[in-house]
Amino acid sequence: MSLLAVQFAPFPQITREALPLLPKTLVEWLLAGFGAPEWLVLIAGFLVAAATVVGVFAGGFALLSLVERKTLARAQNRIGPNRAGWFGILQPVADGIKMLTKEDIVPAKAEKLLHLLAPIMIVVPSILALGVIPYGREWIPVPLELGLLFFFAVGAMTEVSIFMAGWASGSKFPMLGAMRAISQMVSYELPLMICALGVVMVSGTLSLPDIVDKQGGFHLGFIPAWNLFTPWGLVAGLLFYVCSIAEANRCPFDLPEGESEIVAGHMTEYSGFKYALFFMGEYLGLFAISGLGITLFLGGWQAPLPGLDFVPSWIWFFAKLCAVIFSFLWIRATFPRVRIDQLMRFAWLCMIPMALLTLPAAAIWHFTGRGFLSWVVTVPLLLIPWVIITVIYNKRLAPTLRTYHFAE
Amino acid sequence: MNQNTTIERLPAPRKPGRWSIPGWGLLQGLAVTGRNMVESYYKKERMTTIQYPEERAPISPNFRNFPFLVYDTDPAADLRCTACSICEKECPPQCIYIVLDRDENGKSLKRPKVFDIDLSVCMNCGICAEVCPFDSIYMDGEYELSTDDRFGGLLFGLDRLAKSADYHMKLRPEQATEVMARRKAEEEKKAAAAAAKLAKAKADAEAKAKAAAEVKTEEKGESE
Numbered sequence: 195m196s197l198l199a200v201q202f203a204p205f206p207q208i209t210r211e212a213l214p215l216l217p218k219t220l221v222e223w224l225l226a227g228f229g230a231p232e233w234l235v236l237i238a239g240f241l242v243a244a245a246t247v248v249g250v251f252a253g254g255f256a257l258l259s260l261v262e263r264k265t266l267a268r269a270q271n272r273i274g275p276n277r278a279g280w281f282g283i284l285q286p287v288a289d290g291i292k293m294l295t296k297e298d299i300v301p302a303k304a305e306k307l308l309h310l311l312a313p314i315m316i317v318v319p320s321i322l323a324l325g326v327i328p329y330g331r332e333w334i335p336v337p338l339e340l341g342l343l344f345f346f347a348v349g350a351m352t353e354v355s356i357f358m359a360g361w362a363s364g365s366k367f368p369m370l371g372a373m374r375a376i377s378q379m380v381s382y383e384l385p386l387m388i389c390a391l392g393v394v395m396v397s398g399t400l401s402l403p404d405i406v407d408k409q410g411g412f413h414l415g416f417i418p419a420w421n422l423f424t425p426w427g428l429v430a431g432l433l434f435y436v437c438s439i440a441e442a443n444r445c446p447f448d449l450p451e452g453e454s455e456i457v458a459g460h461m462t463e464y465s466g467f468k469y470a471l472f473f474m475g476e477y478l479g480l481f482a483i484s485g486l487g488i489t490l491f492l493g494g495w496q497a498p499l500p501g502l503d504f505v506p507s508w509i510w511f512f513a514k515l516c517a518v519i520f521s522f523l524w525i526r527a528t529f530p531r532v533r534i535d536q537l538m539r540f541a542w543l544c545m546i547p548m549a550l551l552t553l554p555a556a557a558i559w560h561f562t563g564r565g566f567l568s569w570v571v572t573v574p575l576l577l578i579p580w581v582i583i584t585v586i587y588n589k590r591l592a593p594t595l596r597t598y599h600f601a602e
Numbered sequence: 603m604n605q606n607t608t609i610e611r612l613p614a615p616r617k618p619g620r621w622s623i624p625g626w627g628l629l630q631g632l633a634v635t636g637r638n639m640v641e642s643y644y645k646k647e648r649m650t651t652i653q654y655p656e657e658r659a660p661i662s663p664n665f666r667n668f669p670f671l672v673y674d675t676d677p678a679a680d681l682r683c684t685a686c687s688i689c690e691k692e693c694p695p696q697c698i699y700i701v702l703d704r705d706e707n708g709k710s711l712k713r714p715k716v717f718d719i720d721l722s723v724c725m726n727c728g729i730c731a732e733v734c735p736f737d738s739i740y741m742d743g744e745y746e747l748s749t750d751d752r753f754g755g756l757l758f759g760l761d762r763l764a765k766s767a768d769y770h771m772k773l774r775p776e777q778a779t780e781v782m783a784r785r786k787a788e789e790e791k792k793a794a795a796a797a798a799k800l801a802k803a804k805a806d807a808e809a810k811a812k813a814a815a816e817v818k819t820e821e822k823g824e825s826e
Contacts, residue, residue, distance in 0.1 A: 269635040271648045528635040529628070584624040 269527035303364030315355035316475035330508030371459020375450035392556035406494030666741030689730035697723035
């Protein structure tokens with residue numbers, strides 16, 4: 195009889211913009227219809243919204259692991275995985291089954307608890323960071339007021355978990371890898387945050403949805419008003435891009451897991467599903483940092499041209515995400531790994547000075563009215579130091595023509 | 603890489619003291635991989651992968667591993683091998699085992715009763731094929747020999763070793779043609795020698811008969 199007494203409200207209208215929120219709306223509607231208390235509806239709604247994000251990006255991780263192998267193969271004129279299913283589409287499933295059924299080895303000298311915690315701790319911050327990114331006009335999982343601050347706060351946790359993995363393994367390669375990871379990530383987090391700071395200064399907010407809103411509209415009718423299309427934004431965006439490669443431990447900055455030198459870095463002593471978790475954390479971190487870069491510099495979910503608003507905003511976000519991820523794959527297919535001293539020198543002598551310069555440039559841009567005058571002032575402000583830095587940098591560090599004494 | 607694809611020359615390294623656009627080398631590198639990614643979808647010569655179980659690369663005439671025995675028409679009756687055991691004695695890792703076939707009187711039938719090669723011992727040196735005076739044992743081109751039985755599955759007997767002369771011709775045409783020509787010439791020579799012998803014997807017999815007849819007539823004359 196109680197079921198008959200259920201009072202269902204009319205199902206809320208679902209627009210195309212709110213389509214990714216369908217599971218959340220559905221669960222909330224069902225619970226409210228069954229007469230659940232308000233706090234339960236709220237919690238369930240948040241949980242389902244979080245599950246949607248995790249589901250989307252876990253699927254994206256599976257897909258990316260295949261697409262990456264395919265892309266790398268094509269860049270080397272190979273075919274890539276094509277045995278499991280049609281065009282290898284079931285390869286992630288096969289990999290997953292393999293990872294799950296493998297033996298889980300814990301070294302005798304390992305700190306057992308930390309060794310277990312590290313792979314979990316590396317996935318959690320990535321998922322947390324994914325929660326604050328605005329994916330669409332209405333699809334904002336957690337609309338935090340201090341979203342950017344939250345993102346960097348949890349993003350820094352990955353370094354702790356990588357060091358945890360290196361320390362807990364009780365072996366040399368993981369330790370070396372972890373030390374490299376720490377030095378690399380600390381060095382690159384600095385320019386990363388300074389670059390984001392310019393956006394905060396110009397937007398006047400730390401809330402990621404507001405930052406995207408501020409990038410709406412078009413200059414001259416067709417150039418989108420994204421932060422990338424300003425002099426300081428271009429520099430900051432490019433620096434952010436390079437830093438995000440280093441933050442995500444991707445080639446050519448994949449020193450912490452340099453296979454040729456230190457086996458797999460902090461992942462050396464991991465096997466089976468724990469190893470898969472490290473992989474997952476890495477890819478989710480890649481998604482998160484790319485999403486943040488899109489939000490800060492590429493206009494988030496804004497359409498790239500006027501008149502394209504009929505496409506739902508979250509599709510634009512994911513199109514941009516695919517483009518950025520593809521550029522990461524392309525870079526991985528092309529460039530060899532840099533040396534650790536080159537990496538650190540590049541961060542401290544090139545990236546950080548340029549990143550610091552974007553701050554006054556952004557300030558001048560803001561206070562000179564963002565017009566012609568701003569261009570005249572900020573372009574030389576950034577261009578001249580850039581030329582000086584690259585020229586000095588090149589002169590001292592660029593590889594010169596090598597002469598062989600005994601060969602040839 | 604196929605032989606017909608030309609290797610693109612990389613740009614020469616920057617000479618010291620000359621300036622280039624910063625990042626130009628990086629863009630060139632990206633262009634190379636980018637072109638690979640696009641062109642591998644429509645340029646046949648870029649994709650050199652051979653999808654192994656479905657496709658096989660042709661093996662070269664000089665490709666050789668484990669030996670096989672040649673028969674001309676019938677593996678049971680016509681095996682070239684005479685069980686002379688030269689290969690058995692020459693084999694460095696001693697992987698060949700031969701038993702001579704004999705009839706009930708103990709007379710050699712000049713063919714092997716047992717001819718075993720243990721592929722797990724064989725080291726593919728090809729000395730057996732080198733020393734065989736009867737053009738009987740040659741190196742094979744077979745490479746799909748994996749088995750789940752490491753003892754019985756790798757011990758090859760006569761049934762698996764004997765292969766036809768046609769197979770040899772297909773596998774290594776040049777060598778097989780040379781061998782066949784030589785064998786044919788030898789056979790003809792042998793036949794000619796036999797014929798000559800026969801003719802000579804006949805001639806001898808005739809001469810003898812003639813001589814005998816002459817003697818007879820002489821005797822007759824003398825007696826008359």
